[in-house]
Amino acid sequence: MESCIFCRIARHETPAYMIAEDADTCCFLDIAMDAEGHMLIIPKKHVSSLLDCDEETLGHVLQMVKRVADHCTRCGYGGVNLLNASGTCAGQSVPHFHMHLLPRKSGDGMDTWPTLPGTSTPLLDVYNKLKME
Ligand code: 5GP
Ligand code: ZN
Numbered sequence: 001m002e003s004c005i006f007c008r009i010a011r012h013e014t015p016a017y018m019i020a021e022d023a024d025t026c027c028f029l030d031i032a033m034d035a036e037g038h039m040l041i042i043p044k045k046h047v048s049s050l051l052d053c054d055e056e057t058l059g060h061v062l063q064m065v066k067r068v069a070d071h072c073t074r075c076g077y078g079g080v081n082l083l084n085a086s087g088t089c090a091g092q093s094v095p096h097f098h099m100h101l102l103p104r105k106s107g108d109g110m111d112t113w114p115t116l117p118g119t120s121t122p123l124l125d126v127y128n129k130l131k132m133e
Contacts, residue, residue, distance in 0.1 A: 001046040001096075004046055004095070004096050005094060005096070006040075006042050006046075006094060006096035006098065007044075007046050007096060009026070009028060009042075010026055010042060010044040016028035016029065016031075017029040019039055019068065020064065020067065020068055020071070022060075022064065023044075024043060024044055024045070024057070024060040025041060025042065025043055025044060025060050025061055025063075025064040026041075026042060026044065026064075027039050027040070027041045027042075027064055027068050027101070028040060030100065035102050035110060036103070036108075037072065037077070037102065037103040038100065038101075038102055039068060039100070039101045039102075039103075040098045040099070040100060040101075041061055041064050041065050041068060041098065041099045041101060042061070042096060042097065042098045042099075043057045043060060043061050043097060045057055046096055047096070047097045048095045048096065048097065049085075049086035049087060049092060049095070049097050050084060050086040050097060051086050051087065052097075053097050057097075061097070061099060065082065065099055065101060068101055069101065072101075072103040075103070076105075077103035077104060077105055078104060078105055078106055079103075079104045080101055080102060080103055080104060081100075081101070081102040081104060081112040082099055082100065082101055082102075083099070083100040083102070083112070084098070084099050084100065
């Protein structure tokens with residue numbers, strides 16, 4: 001898509017610190033500089049989010065996620081967190097599907113698990129609502 005910032009990065013029209021790239025995906029540093037090594041992994045094909053991502057494209061993205069995660073362990077990190085927002089109600093700000101990857105080290109002081117509000121809805125009600133046939 002012409003005006004999409006991540007499509008422009010994938011086409012090398014907008015600069016980014018490109019960590020890895022293949023025919024279908026790329027991985028580059030997030031501009032936010034909020035954590036050492038914060039990266040984004042995207043499909044080169046424009047899809048808005050996980051919700052409209054076809055299985056083949058998702059497979060390509062996850063293969064790159066695995067490749068980058070393994071690479072992080074060779075660069076001295078001990079693990080990674082993966083984060084994704086799909087939909088504006090979930091906090092997605094750039095409407096081109098992306099996985100955030102945060103390399104982790106013991107004692108790095110990062111709290112990447114959100115504090116959630118809790119719920120009084122009984123588990124059985126939630127189960128009946130969400131169980132898949
Ligand atoms: P979201 O809020 O959609 O899950 O994440 C979007 C991410 O894209 C944010 O972390 C933001 O810092 C990053 N971002 C937005 N614009 C650019 C850009 O032009 N270049 C890079 N490298 N990252 C960007
Ligand atoms: Zn795009």
